[in-house]
Amino acid sequence: MTTQPAEQETFAGMPTPLYSGSPSRLMAWLDCPRRYRMQYLDRPRPAARPQRAHTSVGIATHNVLRDFWDLPPEQRTPAGVAELVRTSWIDVGFRDPEQSAAWRMRVREVVTDYLRTSDRERQPVGIERSVSLKTEQVAITGRIDRLDDRDGELVVVDYKTGRQVPTDDDARTSLPLALYAVACARMFRRPCRRVELHHVPTGTVAAHEHTEESLERKVAEAESIASDLRRADADYAEVGVESARFAPRPSALCSWCDFRAHCPEGQAQGPEKSDWAGLEPYASTDRRDS
Ligand code: SF4
Incomplete structure (x- = not known):
């Protein structure tokens, strides 16, 4: 009995199996096949680097903007936002407590300003x-x-x-x-x-x-990417990390890649960024951002 090549996993006339995944998964493949493999296929999964400060800021901001709409209308105020920022804050990845506190204040201000421009009476669907x-x-x-x-x-x-x-x-x-x-x-x-x-x-x-x-x-476009992924995943199931389909794609993104520690090609792109380098330069006394 001959082994069927991974990309021909279906018999003629059979419907193509559905490829299940998220948009993030499709985009990870486009960004870098090796990162895709480490993130979605390798088990045990290679250890990802610790969370960076800008990710903490992003998650906290999203959580505040989610929970804001659960507040009763009379609490949809700057004070209500301040309390949500306080309870949602994620103190991870910052250079020191002062930087974390400065960014917590900044998030409170930008979210309040952003919500001022929103129709707070109109509940999203x-x-x-x-x-x-x-x-x-x-x-x-x-x-x-x-x-x-x-x-x-x-x-x-x-x-x-x-x-x-x-x-x-x-x-x-x-x-x-x-x-x-x-x-x-x-x-x-x-x-x-x-x-x-x-x-x-x-x-x-x-x-x-x-x-x-x-x-x-x-x-x-999504179906075309999924078609490539179906072949790549099948090849991985057959030959594992030896598969040639997961070549690294070095780019400026490597400095930010969570799996850079496991990727010599990515490390060759230059030094890794500090945990707080993704925070935009802070306007006041905070000048040591990179
Ligand atoms: S460091 Fe760069 S090349 Fe290596 S996996 Fe990450 S994004 Fe891909």
Whole structure:
């Protein structure tokens, strides 16, 4: 009996098995196949580096923006936000307690300013809502930061907390946002074409209005990535880490990669960033950010 090559795991005429995964999984593969392998396939999973400060800031900010909508309307105030920031704060990855305290104050200010521009009376349709999308080839599951109802149409909102201010082009090209829009339209049986990236520190909103055609193209893109992943995963199941499909893809991202300690090619890209290097330079006395 001959062994069937991993990429031909189905018999002719049989439907292609569904590839199940999240948009993050698809994007991890595009960023770097080796990182994808370490994150999703290797077991035991290689130890990831400790959490960085900007990740702590991002998680805390998302949690505050989630819990804000559970507050009764009369508590949706700056004091209510301050209390949420206090209870959500994650004191991990900062240089010292002073830097952590300064950033906690900063998050309180930027979230308060961001929410001032929001309609606090209009409850979103969903907060950190899990959604799924199934086609003939993929089953995608993910979680949306916020889903709004704007005059009968659904709008997918994703919060951004990093240094980079997203552009309309980022919203247009985002695969996860497009997949979420398709999933929401199917789940709620309502139009959902608009996707938005809300940059919390600046209050900037980057947006794109998809068409049926552009959403179809995004679904096809996801199916194409999933097709590559199906072959790669099967090859890994057959030959493990010896598989040639998981080549490293060194780039500027290596300095931030959680698995850099297990990747000589990534280490060759330059020194690792400090735990707090992802925090944007702080305006006042805090100048030692990198
Ligand atoms: S360090 Fe760079 S090349 Fe290595 S796994 Fe991470 S992202 Fe990929």
